[in-house]
Amino acid sequence: MDTTAKRSASVPFDPLYDPMTARKLGPGSDYAPTYWIGTAGTPPADDGPVTADMDVDVAVIGSGYTGLSTAIHLAKMHGIKATVLEANGVAYGCSTRNGGQAQISSGRLKRSEWIKRWGLDSARALHDEVVEAFDLFRGLIRDHAIDCDPQDGGHYYIAHKASAMPSLESETRLLNETFGYGARMLDREELHRTVVRDAEAHGAMWEPDGVSIHAAKLAFGYLRVARELGATVHPDSPVQGWELKDGVHHLRTPGGIVRARRVAVATAAYAPRNLHPRLKDRLMPIMSNSIVTRVLTPEELEAVGIQKRSPLTDTRTLRHYYRLLPDNRLQIGSRAAITGRDAANPVHLEALREGMARKFPALRGIDLDYSWWGWVDVSHDMMPRITGLPDLPGAFYALGYGGNGVMYSAMAGRRMAQLVAGEAIRDLPIFNNELPHEGWRTPFRRLGQWGLYKLYHFRDERK
Ligand SMILES: Cc1cc2nc3c(=O)[nH]c(=O)nc-3n(C[C@H](O)[C@H](O)[C@H](O)COP(=O)(O)OP(=O)(O)OC[C@H]3O[C@@H](n4cnc5c(N)ncnc54)[C@H](O)[C@@H]3O)c2cc1C
Known part of the structure; x- marks a missing residue:
């Protein structure tokens, strides 16, 4: 049975799209050829493209997890x-290209880095925020019966070399002693016996919250x-111009102008740089690629030895994220x-294949059923912001999760909905200032990024 999520696309998917150089995005493109799109089945109905000028109260730009969660919480709350x-x-x-790993995080920084940057009180408050966010995420899936194959079991943060163990051990102590969060360490023997036979692993930190989902x-x-809940969702309606006239935002789409009193921006790394001058270059789009193997044979499954299907990531700065999918294919991703x-x-594909083979020698040379890539919205200080644009009244954004947005985007949407509705939110460093x-x-x-990739690779692979 063909379970591809089909849509009537008028333009083939452009795999070379680059938000740093593109002048426009859409309309009409097909989806990226991901495992998720290949196995999602028929998508629910939407409201079709904008076909005439319209006046609305709140416009949300972008319909990934963040934009849709914003719409859900605007209606609900x-x-x-x-x-x-x-x-x-x-x-x-x-949101249709990621690794499907929901982790207890809101950006790229670790708890120890939060403390260094903002002090203990803010770090504790931020920890409470992400704990609450995980509850919200789980609750959305449960209460609305969202059938997204959730596989709970926590997140395993795997030391890819012996010298990565001490910092995992100290992060585990910090999580327990300072945040009262029950992380724990596993040595290589326990990891291999109970979680995964990752050949390069030396041990792992386990965080109790971690869920794999179908993206x-x-x-x-x-x-x-x-x-x-009453939102309308218009595909193939890119915002190609944005002017504020007499307190009303005029958003130009190919089918008509949407005049909105308030605007919530949820475009992640995908918006071209010309969406609005106030948003230009607030993010550094970073490409990540992902592959999915054919279904593993019983012998390969035995060799790989994955007994937990919840998220696995390694300690490289240019990290690998991987998991065994419900249909016994292996998915793995990394930098691109x-x-x-x-x-x-x-x-880039070869580098990822090599990364997989070092972890799982039995999979060297295995056929792949899917290969794709996508742009991650990394901010310049590695943490997101959900905040307003003070000189653009009525405009807000939630951007910059840096590869950790599957879970936190649910809460970011809720927080942005609160801001749009004029409600005060917690005083946290990710809310009270801009990207x-x-x-x-x-x-x-990009020149700097090239140099950093060389440095990170050297550090990651040094014993
Ligand atoms: C390969 C890859 C793997 C990842 N793996 C993980 C993972 O395992 N775990 C994790 O937590 N995170 C992961 N991430 C990150 C995660 O996918 C994102 O943080 C999350 O999906 C962000 O959702 P979003 O709604 O903010 O953005 P998106 O889903 O990117 O949505 C933004 C939308 O805005 C639209 N848009 C842009 N410009 C305009 C415009 N001008 N007008 C109208 N619409 C516009 C775009 O078409 C897009 O659909 C990964 C990302 C990638 C690329």
């Missing part, structure tokens, strides 16, 4: 029926819930090209 505008098919961006089924579930133009260069800007360094960022 504030009685506001938002209008969601999406450049291509619903959840065209990261596209989660997004399509959010779409169904948002529309059931720096530019869209270089995305299809076979060296940092790179200023004059912008043209050199």
Whole structure:
């Protein structure tokens, strides 16, 4: 049975799209050829493209997890029926391309780094926020019967070399003693016996919260819930111009102008740089690639020895994230090209295959059923922001989870809904200031990224 999520796309998918150089995104593109789209089944109905000018109360730009969660919580908590505008098919961006790993995090930084940056009180408050966020995420799936194959069991953060163990041990102590969170260490023998036979692993930190989900089924579930609650969701309606006139935001789409009193931006790394000058270069889009093998044979399953299907990541800065899917295929992802133009260069696929083979020698050379990549919204200080644009009244954004947005985007949407509705939210460093800007360094960022990748690779692979 063909379970591909089909849509009537008028434009083939462009695998080389690059938000740093593109002038526009959409309309009409097909989805990326991901495992998730290949196995999601028929997506729920949407409201079709914008076809005429319209006046709305709240417009949400972007229909990934963040935009849809914003619409869900605007309706649920504030009685506001938002209008969601999406450049291509619903959840065209990261939300149908990720690794499906829900982790107890909101950005790329660890708890010890939170303390260093903001002090203990703020770090504790941020920890409470992500714990609450995980409850919200689980609750959304449970209460709305979102059938996204959740596999609970915690997150295993796996030391890919012996010298990575002490810092995992100290993070585990910190989580327990300072945050009262029950993480624990496993040595290599226990990890191999009870979790995964990862050949390069030296042990792991286990965090009790970690759920693997089907990325596209989660997004399509959010779409169904948002529309059931009264939101309208318009695919193939990219915002291609944005002006504020007499306190009203005029959002130009190919089918008509959407005039909105308030705007919530949820475009992650996918918006071209010209969406609005106030948002330009607040993010550094980083490409990540992902592969899914054919179904493993019983012998391969025995060799891989994965007994927990919840999220696994390793301690490389250029980390691998991997898991065994419900149908016994292995999925693994890591860093990819720096530019869209270089995305299809076979060296990146080969590097990922090699990463998989070092962990699982039995899978060297295995056939792949799926291979794709996508842009991750990394902020310049590695943490997201959910906040307003003070000089653009009525405009807000939730951006910058840096590869950790599957879980936290649910809460980010709720927080953005509160801001849009004029409700005060917690005083946290990810809410009370804006995403940092790179200023004059912008043209050199990719050069810097190239240098950093070389450095990180050297450090990651050094014993
Ligand atoms: C390969 C890969 C693997 C990842 N793995 C994980 C993981 O395992 N765990 C984890 O927590 N996170 C992971 N992430 C990150 C995670 O997917 C994101 O944090 C999350 O999906 C963000 O959701 P979002 O709604 O903010 O953004 P998106 O899902 O990217 O949605 C943004 C939407 O905005 C639309 N858009 C952009 N510009 C416009 C415009 N001008 N007009 C209208 N619409 C517009 C885009 O088309 C897109 O659909 C991964 C990301 C990638 C790319």
